[in-house]
Amino acid sequence: xxxxxxxxxxxxxxxxxxxxxxxxxxxxxxxxxxxxxxxxxxxxxxxxxxxxxxxxxxxxxxxxxxxxxxxxxxxxxxxxxxxxxxxxxxxxxxxxxxxxxxxxxxxxxxxxxxxxxxxxxxxxxxxxxxxxxxxxxxxxxxxxxxxxxxxxxxxxxxxxxxxxxxxxxxxxxxxxxxx
Numbered sequence: 112x113x114x115x116x117x118x119x120x121x122x123x124x125x126x127x128x129x130x131x132x133x134x135x136x137x138x139x140x141x142x143x144x145x146x147x148x149x150x151x152x153x154x155x156x157x158x159x160x161x162x163x164x165x166x167x168x169x170x171x172x173x174x175x176x177x178x179x180x181x182x183x184x185x186x187x188x189x190x191x192x193x194x195x196x197x198x199x200x201x202x203x204x205x206x207x208x209x210x211x212x213x214x215x216x217x218x219x220x221x222x223x224x225x226x227x228x229x230x231x232x233x234x235x236x237x238x239x240x241x242x243x244x245x246x247x248x249x250x251x252x253x254x255x256x257x258x259x260x261x262x263x264x265x266x267x268x269x270x271x272x273x274x275x276x277x278x279x280x281x282x283x284x285x286x287x288x289x290x
Contacts, residue, residue, distance in 0.1 A: 114267050115211035116141040116260050118253055119180070119189075121227075122218040124150030130161030131250035133169045137162075139257050140268050143171040144213070146180050177227070190214045192256060193228050194246055196237035200256050203236060205263045214256055216249050 118141050123129050129145070136143045151157065153173065159166040174180040188208045192200065192215070205212055217223035228235050238247055238255060247255075261269065272278035280286060 113211055114264050116257055117144055117187075117211055117213040118142070118257065119144040119146065119213055119215040120249075121146050121177070121215055121223050122148060122150070123249070124219045126151040126157050127161045128219065128248065128250045129153075130158045130166075132253045133158060133162040133171075134165050135250070135254045135257060136170075137165040137168045139261060141257055143169055144174065144180065144184070145171060146174045146177055148176075150218070177224075184213065187211070187213045189231055189234060191223050191228055191231050191235040192216055192237065192252060193223055193235055194237055195225075195228055196235040198236045199239050200236045200259050203234075205260045212260055214260075216253060219249055222246075 116139065118132060118136055120129065120132065120143070123145065129149075129151075133143065135141070145153070155166050162169075172183075174183065188210050190203070190212065215223060215227075238252060240247060246252075261267070273280055276285070277283075
């Protein structure tokens with residue numbers, strides 16, 4: 112079974128959110144799927160700074176619309192995250208799915224269209240939250256959900272220790288020599 116997280120953004124409106132999601136996708140080896148139209152111009156110059164220079168590292172696909180996405184991604188396990196879901200994200204056993212996992216996140220202003228949620232209701236979940244707010248920022252939500260899936264899979268292809276400075280960096284006190 113191929114273990115692959117696919118993040119699907121339905122008509123995102125805010126470039127900074129997409130840039131933060133790009134960074135998360137690079138950090139987690141997730142693939143990014145973006146369904147147009149967008150609320151901004153999709154270009155490297157607009158996204159690279161907020162994505163911490165990771166734009167060239169993300170594997171992404173753009174789709175003209177929902178129908179284009181469906182046509183190019185048939186027979187997938189699609190999950191939707193929505194405030195209308197009745198189960199928390201942690202209730203799903205992502206180990207039980209044999210295909211790559213696709214999780215769709217809605218546009219910032221209106222979310223995922225209600226008909227898409229209805230058509231995928233058994234695979235729709237929500238993040239538990241207080242009644243003081245209707246939603247959590249989409250970039251934060253992508254991170255929470257992606258890491259829950261990867262936790263269930265025991266973080267395949269991800270390092271569990273510091274790789275840039277070494278896993279013994281703190282205990283060796285090499286940081287004391289830095290300016």
